Amino acid sequence: MKHVRIHLVVNGEDYSLFITPNRVLLDVLREDLELTGTKEGCGLGKCGACTVLLDGRPVHACLTLALQADGCQITTIEGIGEKEVHPLQEAFIDKGAIQCGFCTPGMINTAKALLDANANPSEDEIKQAIAGNLCRCTGYNKIVDAIHSCGCQSEKEKGEVR
Amino acid sequence: MRIRPFDFKAAVSLQDALIQLDQSGPDAKVLAGGTDLVLNMKKKKILPSTVISLHSIKNLEYVEEKNGMIHIGAMAKHADLAINPILEKEVSILCQAVGLIGSWQVRNIGTIGGNLCNASPAADSAPPLLALDASVVIATLKGDKIIPITSFFCGPAQTIIKSNEILIKKPVNPSAGCYLKLRRRKAVDISLAGVAFQAETDPTGKRIGQVKIALGGVAPTPIRVPDAETCLTGLCIDDAFKKIALCAQKAARASKPIDDVRATADYKSTIVNVFVQRCAQHVLTTLKNQRGKS
Numbered sequence: 001m002k003h004v005r006i007h008l009v010v011n012g013e014d015y016s017l018f019i020t021p022n023r024v025l026l027d028v029l030r031e032d033l034e035l036t037g038t039k040e041g042c043g044l045g046k047c048g049a050c051t052v053l054l055d056g057r058p059v060h061a062c063l064t065l066a067l068q069a070d071g072c073q074i075t076t077i078e079g080i081g082e083k084e085v086h087p088l089q090e091a092f093i094d095k096g097a098i099q100c101g102f103c104t105p106g107m108i109n110t111a112k113a114l115l116d117a118n119a120n121p122s123e124d125e126i127k128q129a130i131a132g133n134l135c136r137c138t139g140y141n142k143i144v145d146a147i148h149s150c151g152c153q154s155e156k157e158k159g160e161v162r
Numbered sequence: 163m164r165i166r167p168f169d170f171k172a173a174v175s176l177q178d179a180l181i182q183l184d185q186s187g188p189d190a191k192v193l194a195g196g197t198d199l200v201l202n203m204k205k206k207k208i209l210p211s212t213v214i215s216l217h218s219i220k221n222l223e224y225v226e227e228k229n230g231m232i233h234i235g236a237m238a239k240h241a242d243l244a245i246n247p248i249l250e251k252e253v254s255i256l257c258q259a260v261g262l263i264g265s266w267q268v269r270n271i272g273t274i275g276g277n278l279c280n281a282s283p284a285a286d287s288a289p290p291l292l293a294l295d296a297s298v299v300i301a302t303l304k305g306d307k308i309i310p311i312t313s314f315f316c317g318p319a320q321t322i323i324k325s326n327e328i329l330i331k332k333p334v335n336p337s338a339g340c341y342l343k344l345r346r347r348k349a350v351d352i353s354l355a356g357v358a359f360q361a362e363t364d365p366t367g368k369r370i371g372q373v374k375i376a377l378g379g380v381a382p383t384p385i386r387v388p389d390a391e392t393c394l395t396g397l398c399i400d401d402a403f404k405k406i407a408l409c410a411q412k413a414a415r416a417s418k419p420i421d422d423v424r425a426t427a428d429y430k431s432t433i434v435n436v437f438v439q440r441c442a443q444h445v446l447t448t449l450k451n452q453r454g455k456s
Contacts, residue, residue, distance in 0.1 A: 001167035021170030021213065024200065043163045045201055046350070048267060057241070057270040062163075063200045064271060065193070067170060068217055110266065131349030132265020 011079025236275025255339025
């Protein structure tokens with residue numbers, strides 16, 4: 001199996017990597033770039049724990065070959081609230097929307113993409129958006145609350161949310 | 163979960179993809195979004211020696227309207243199709259169906275071409291395309307071939323060949339469509355049964371012109387049910403409401419579901435009956451209201 005060169009822009013930083021084609025984005029992020037904030041849950045595209053943003057859109061890093069992300073912008077949890085805590089992260093803390101925390105990176109990524117596209121989503125729209133992110137502690141109410149409060153807040157601030 | 167090694171080729175054009183495919187072994191696979199292929203490679207269900215990726219080919223993600231036809235590129239993603247203004251206006255049934263595929267994460271990378279070529283009997287994009295009498299453009303080294311989507315599927319996970327474009331004729335007369343899917347969970351689940359119902363009035367807007375009903379998940383391939391369709395064709399809209407029950411019965415009878423882990427065959431047939439009734443009610447009411455407005 002021949003190695004191939006790929007270029008990724010992860011959290012704004014350029015990476016040029018030499019990888020074998022059979023590696024998924026999740027493994028490259030965790031093992032090669034040591035960005036272990038992205039979690040592997042099921043590894044089969046069912047739980048959403050590995051959700052990262054590929055050109056701003058949530059995708060499963062476990063089902064995306066790293067090669068498919070060649071030339072793309074990737075945002076992981078490390079890239080959100082890098083300098084100061086992101087309002088979404090603050091909302092999750094305020095509302096107690098974190099129990100074991102394993103689903104949180106994926107949940108925040110999906111929620112961020114939702115709020116970027118729709119600054120003030122309804123409860124239904126939030127539930128639709130995070131349908132692919134499972135929380136096995138089942139703390140969904142608080143998670144929906146947190147995203148909702150952040151949405152309302154960003155509406156007030158007229159999109160000042162980063 | 164590791165994926166077995168394979169050779170990777172990134173096609174730079176459709177022609178290049180065809181040549182690469184021709185030169186690779188019979189177990190070579192074409193990669194579109196990968197939500198099925200990569201999953202099956204992880205599960206060791208598919209072990210290709212070569213994977214030919216289409217993601218470097220530019221301009222395969224379009225939705226265009228040309229001379230009364232809607233052209234959809236095979237690499238168009240479900241999430242984009244679900245909110246595409248051309249599709250929403252002309253063939254909203256397709257938007258409804260692809261918007262129900264998997265999760266947001268899956269819809270953001272999964273493609274309509276991949277969904278069709280994977281040929282799951284329960285693929286959500288198939289029933290609406292059958293109900294829209296879509297055609298599939300197939301690129302071959304000898305040139306493009308256009309075939310009706312009805313002849314595209316030949317068995318579970320089997321198609322005659324790979325497609326590169328989907329063609330839908332724009333409805334000429336007032337039309338409406340509805341897609342309903344039964345699943346065990348409200349989200350992120352494959353369909354137990356899917357019903358796509360598309361109807362068009364005649365040019366006067368008073369009578370039902372063509373009715374097309376397609377079923378997913380209840381036969382080895384997605385199917386059309388012509389016997390059920392003809393029950394409503396040619397009737398005044400008001401009369402058509404009275405024939406809904408008969409139409410639904412015929413659709414249920416034409417379905418050939420199997421017992422499996424998800425549900426029994428009996429239950430699936432019953433669901434087809436109920437869903438055809440609900441779809442028909444919705445579509446006929448929409449057509450009636452459209453007429454009221456014009």
